[in-house]
Amino acid sequence: MQGKVYKSTGSWYSVRAEDGKFWNARIKGKLKIDEEISSTNPVAVGDVVLFEPEDEAVMTAIISGVVPRNNYMVRVSPHNPTQKHIIAANVDQAILVASIADPRTSTGFIDRFFVTAEAYHIPAILVVNKIDILKPKNAVTLEWWQDIYEKAGYELFTVVAKQPDTLAALKEKLNGKTTLFSGHSGVGKSTLVNQLIPGIDIKTKVVSGWSGKGQHTTTFAEMFDLPDGGCIIDTPGVKEFGLIDFDQEELSQYFPEMRSVLSGCKFNNCLHINEPGCAVKQAVADEKIPEERYINYLSIYDSIEKKW
Numbered sequence: 001m002q003g004k005v006y007k008s009t010g011s012w013y014s015v016r017a018e019d020g021k022f023w024n025a026r027i028k029g030k031l032k033i034d035e036e037i038s039s040t041n042p043v044a045v046g047d048v049v050l051f052e053p054e055d056e057a058v059m060t061a062i063i064s065g066v067v068p069r070n071n072y073m074v075r076v077s078p079h080n081p082t083q084k085h086i087i088a089a090n091v092d093q094a095i096l097v098a099s100i101a102d103p104r105t106s107t108g109f110i111d112r113f114f115v116t117a118e119a120y121h122i123p124a125i126l127v128v129n130k131i132d133i134l135k136p137k138n139a140v141t142l143e144w145w146q147d148i149y150e151k152a153g154y155e156l157f158t159v160v161a162k163q164p165d166t167l168a169a170l171k172e173k174l175n176g177k178t179t180l181f182s183g184h185s186g187v188g189k190s191t192l193v194n195q196l197i198p199g200i201d202i203k204t205k206v207v208s209g210w211s212g213k214g215q216h217t218t219t220f221a222e223m224f225d226l227p228d229g230g231c232i233i234d235t236p237g238v239k240e241f242g243l244i245d246f247d248q249e250e251l252s253q254y255f256p257e258m259r260s261v262l263s264g265c266k267f268n269n270c271l272h273i274n275e276p277g278c279a280v281k282q283a284v285a286d287e288k289i290p291e292e293r294y295i296n297y298l299s300i301y302d303s304i305e306k307k308w
Contacts, residue, residue, distance in 0.1 A: 154256075
């Protein structure tokens with residue numbers, strides 16, 4: 001039998017068969033995977049899997065194989081910094097839900113998410129929540145974000161998760177697509193998903209008053225069907241978005257605004273740091289590439305160097 005993984009708890013998977021019925025499935029023995037991916041989770045939400053019924057009375061099954069993925073997105077495993085963790089598979093787009101305040105999302109975090117999406121050929125979108133609580137200085141930050149990310153070619157949506165009338169444009173973007181949702185704990189991701197899919201009632205928590213940081217509400221990745229077609233894959237809140245298996249030489253390829261000027265560099269192996277005749281540094285000086293994005297490039301570059 002064949003089905004799609006809707007939920008992963010680490011050892012058990014909720015698999016929806018082609019007839020719409022859900023099975024509680026687990027892996028037993030060696031799993032047949034065509035792709036050589038060394039990850040902490042051989043099966044991820046969004047995977048299409050082959051399975052065999054174990055006990056039809058209680059709807060349990062054994063997963064025997066994973067159908068080759070169209071794509072997948074990974075981050076550093078939260079339990080082992082040398083291993084990958086597959087966040088989700090077979091997605092059409094990835095949304096990062098962010099907030100400027102309560103809690104604050106840094107551009108460094110945003111750029112790490114976007115770089116990873118670029119590396120795995122997944123279109124990324126920025127959704128800024130909680131715009132109803134922005135103070136004047138926060139509103140300036142929002143304008144700044146809109147400028148730097150729209151210049152880079154990313155779509156940015158501003159929403160208030162608790163106000164359905166602010167979600168119309170975003171809903172249209174989700175129709176008919178499988179969308180990965182990610183972000184820090186406390187940015188309102190679960191509240192947003194609850195509004196987009198009435199009745200699923202994902203648990204939510206308020207941001208901790210003493211730390212200004214969100215608390216984890218989603219424990220495991222889970223996929224939900226949208227009322228008008230398509231799916232949302234809701235994932236646990238993350239504190240950091242760790243990159244893995246990136247080469248310093250390729251990093252600039254994952255910044256769209258840098259990618260567009262790379263051919264102008266004097267040297268083919270230019271790293272855009274100290275080299276003469278660098279088109280990227282010139283574009284930063286000419287304000288064609290936002291300085292913040294370049295600073296984050298340097299930070300990510302440095303983190304790759306330290307890791308290896």
